Amino acid sequence: MxxxxxxxxxxxxxxxxxxxxxxxxxxxxxxxxxxxxxxxxxxxxxxxxxxxxxxxxxxxxxxxxxxxxxxxxxxxxxxxxxxxxxxxxxxxxxxxxxxxxxxxxxxxxxxxxxxxxxxxxxxxxxxxxxxxxxxxRRAPATALAARMIQRGDIGAVRQVRAVYLQDWLADPKAGASWRTSKKHCGSGAHGDLNAHLIDLTRALTGLEFESVCGMQQTFTKTRPAGRGKKAKVDVDDAFCFLAKFKGGAIGTYEATRAAPGRKNYNCVEISGEKGTIRWNLERMNELEVFTDAGGKDGQGFRTVMCMDTPHPYAANWWPDGHIVGYEHTFVHHLADFVLSLGKGAIGKGTRFAPDFDDGVAVQAVLEAALRSAERGTWEKIAK
Ligand SMILES: NC(=O)c1ccc[n+]([C@@H]2O[C@H](COP(=O)([O-])OP(=O)(O)OC[C@H]3O[C@@H](n4cnc5c(N)ncnc54)[C@H](O)[C@@H]3O)[C@@H](O)[C@H]2O)c1
CATH class of the missing domain: 3.40.50.720 (NAD(P)-binding Rossmann-like Domain)
Known part of the structure; x- marks a missing residue:
């Protein structure tokens, strides 16, 4: 510049x-x-x-x-x-x-x-x-996983397994906040954590949701609100849903803020017809990859360390293998956004993702899953 x-x-x-x-x-x-x-x-x-x-x-x-x-x-x-x-x-x-x-x-x-x-x-x-x-979407390892899946390394995607597990509300003495009030947050672990899983798995696989079937639970119904008062909790502590994607792939999603021992366990595993890729935020610079190359007796998952020059974003930071952390994902997100601004001609083909259209897609899945959990039915994703 x-x-x-x-x-x-x-x-x-x-x-x-x-x-x-x-x-x-x-x-x-x-x-x-x-x-x-x-x-x-x-x-x-x-x-x-x-x-x-x-x-x-x-x-x-x-x-x-x-x-x-x-x-x-x-x-x-x-x-x-x-x-x-x-x-x-x-x-x-x-x-x-x-x-x-x-x-x-x-x-x-x-x-x-x-x-x-x-x-x-x-x-x-x-x-x-x-x-x-x-x-x-913008950890070096998730960006690499998207690249691998899009170039066909694991074949056509068949199954998505996504969990986002935290434990800060496992303790009933943990206090109420805007995050436990429907009026301020809409839903609990669902909008907080499933929102990320929905976006990330859409970005990795390119799949669009067709229908979902959800269930939710609030384990702690009231929480301390200061000065000896209690506040009602009217959002989920945990929310799970099954998904059918357009084209025949299927998926499972689980978000919870009440899983003792799990701090920020954001983990997605994608299985295709000939391979599987797994990413876990708590080991965010690694990808576990299984492909069917190497003959039957040499098969197995390998761990790819995603901080070498050819990996997304890695060359912008340090020499090979010098890892990055949580905050870097925000820097990458902003850098790509500013690059997209530099391309000009907004609305004429150049696009930054995720944009508000992606937000609409995520919101449609969140809302369908909430409806499903209330009604106990499979729900189609609204257009
Ligand atoms: N991308 C992620 O990984 C990630 C992580 C955490 C939170 N979030 C999202 O970020 C948002 C903020 O979460 P947070 O964890 O920073 O919350 P927070 O409670 O830590 O901070 C909220 C901030 O907003 C201010 N605020 C509250 N209401 C306001 C209003 N009406 N007008 C102006 N300021 C107001 C508060 O004073 C505070 O500075 C939420 O939507 C949350 O879902 C995203």
């Missing part, structure tokens, strides 16, 4: 867990990727000026505000990043789109399929670029 490269001024709404992950990406991307725009972390938008200003200082933004409208009216802001709880994504993103800003939004895209569709439709109408932060 030359010293004269134009800038991409960023306003980030929300500044806690994801704010830190995104803020790090906004600072790092130009240091490691050759990008057509210089990303400038400009302003953090929060609800409390003191806390937002403290976050801006820590995360390297120029200033902080509580006035989103003023930020959206500022022509010098080019990108609005939505890093807030689920129930605010739609309103913040729609306002940013109306102001013709590019938008990067956290997952799940929205609270309902109708909201997600409205967001995708307005993004197209405004001819801006949008992204959904499904960062797990």
């Amino acid at each position: 030359s010293a004269k490269s134009p800038v991409l001024n960023v306003a980030m709404v929300g500044h806690a867990f994801m704010g830190r992950a995104h803020g790090n990406a906004f600072r790092q991307a130009n240091h490691f990727f050759d990008l057509p725009l210089q990303v400038v972390p400009k302003v953090i938008v929060g609800r409390d000026l003191g806390r937002a200003a403290e976050a801006a200082g820590k995360l390297g933004f120029e200033h902080a505000t509580t006035d989103l409208d003023a930020v959206l009216a500022d022509p010098d802001i080019h990108l609005v990043d939505v890093a807030t709880p689920n129930d605010s994504h739609h309103d913040i993103a729609m306002a940013a789109l109306r102001a013709k800003k590019h938008v990067m939004c956290e997952k799940p895209l929205a609270m309902t399929l109708a909201q997600a569709k409205a967001m995708a439709s307005l993004a197209k109408k405004q001819k801006v670029r949008v992204a959904l932060w499904h960062n797990y």
